[in-house]
Amino acid sequence: MDVWGMGWDAERFAGILDKLVAAPEIDPIVFTLDIPASGAADGPMGVDMARTAAEYAGDKTVIFVANSAIAGVHGEIADICRKNDVPVLLGLAGAMRAIATWTRGKTTPVERDNRTQPDRTLSKDDIAAELNARIRFAEGTTVEEPDAAVEAATAFGFPVVMKGIAPNAVHKSDLGLVRVGLSDAQAVRDAFADIDGILRKSRETLGVGAIRVEAMVSDGLEVLVAGRFDPTFGPMIIVGAGGKLVEMIADSALRLGEVSVDEAAAMIAQTRLSTLLDGYRGDVAYDTEALCDAIVSVSALMARATADVKAVEINPLIVLKKGMGAIAVDMVIE
Structure with missing residues (x-):
């Protein structure tokens, strides 16, 4: 169903969703959208849809599917969905397969080859x-000063990679904490200074950081x-x-x-x-x-x-x- 073929109207969408929720034969309700982390494409409409779904869905399962598997999810949409236990799946093809598998599992007995569900005990x-x-992980070591970084890089062989690591630095590249292709000692020293500066400046938000030198894999x-x-x-x-x-x-x-x-x-x-x-x-x-x-x-x-x-x-x-x-x-x- 194209819910904005006549132009986006939040009130009309709420009415459509209300009818879908009332129909006993419809479950789950799936919205497929272009909602990248950049906020472009369907982002503004997606925010309205997420808010409306949270208000009107009732006991129905509502699922948001981001058409792209690799563009991330609009931050506000992700936040609304998370707070209201609305799943967000990435990638249209994979999401449809997952939903189909889940739906069949809800309505028919599923053979599990006599396997029991694993205990969830791993921290x-x-x-x-x-x-x-x-x-196997890339060979690397943590260093505390530029001379140690140069020594480690020399041992691994140039070029090398340098990373800043911290408890809350989940996406290191986005924070400027990754340098690749460092081909000589001066490049290593410069990268150390840059990354160390970012870690010190952002210590309150990222936590206590460290710097790691790694062999470059090509x-x-x-x-x-x-x-x-x-x-x-x-x-x-x-x-x-x-x-x-x-x-x-x-x-x-x-x-x-x-x-x-x-x-x-x-x-x-x-x-x-x-x-x-x-x-x-x-x-x-x-x-x-x-x-x-x-x-x-x-x-x-x-x-x-x-x-x-x-x-x-x-x-x-x-x-x-x-x-x-x-x-x-x-x-x-x-």
Whole structure:
């Protein structure tokens, strides 16, 4: 149903929603919108829709779907939905599959291969330790002064990456806390000074920070592997283009719950990223098996996470040439 084909009218939308809520045969009610974090596109209408849904939905399940899986979600819409337990799913294709799976599970018995639901006992620290045990991370060390940073960079071999880390610095790049391709000692010293300045200036909001020097990983494909917990759908896993490929390949795949290796492979095949992994136009093929293992690991840990864990994200995971594995460059646990 096109609720703004005649132009947006919040009162008319409220009337339409009231009729949908009253219809017993309709459940859930799904809104698909272009609501990127930038606030553009359908953002203003989406805010009205979220407020109206919170007021009129009653016992009906209302779901917001952001058409793009990688453009984020309009902040005000996300806040309204979060406060009113309204799920927000990212990526139209994956969201529709997830909703279909969830709806079938509500109305018909679902075989689980005699598997019981896993206990949700893993804390954030537990998950971080498990991920480090299961997935290879970029080699790195924390440094306290410029000379130590240069020493570490020399040991790893130039170029290197430098990051500022802090308890509340979730999106480091957005805060100016990441420098890549540092090719000599002076570049390392300059980056240290810049990042140290940001951490000191933002200490009240970010918390006590530190600076980390890491070996730079190249010659691989950058992939996003993320787990999320939704109040309605439970744990879910998302895979798609990561890092610099996000803007070039805007698609992803989503599944509910814990996935197997075969299901992980099917998720990859659902995305255009699979073409690159297989070796586009005779180019080198990449280690899809290692990517599948990472997807399985994140989904398993998300399914066992305690209630305070809302997301587990590796972005990017650098998938290396076939047989060489994959290396995680950054991890966020919220």
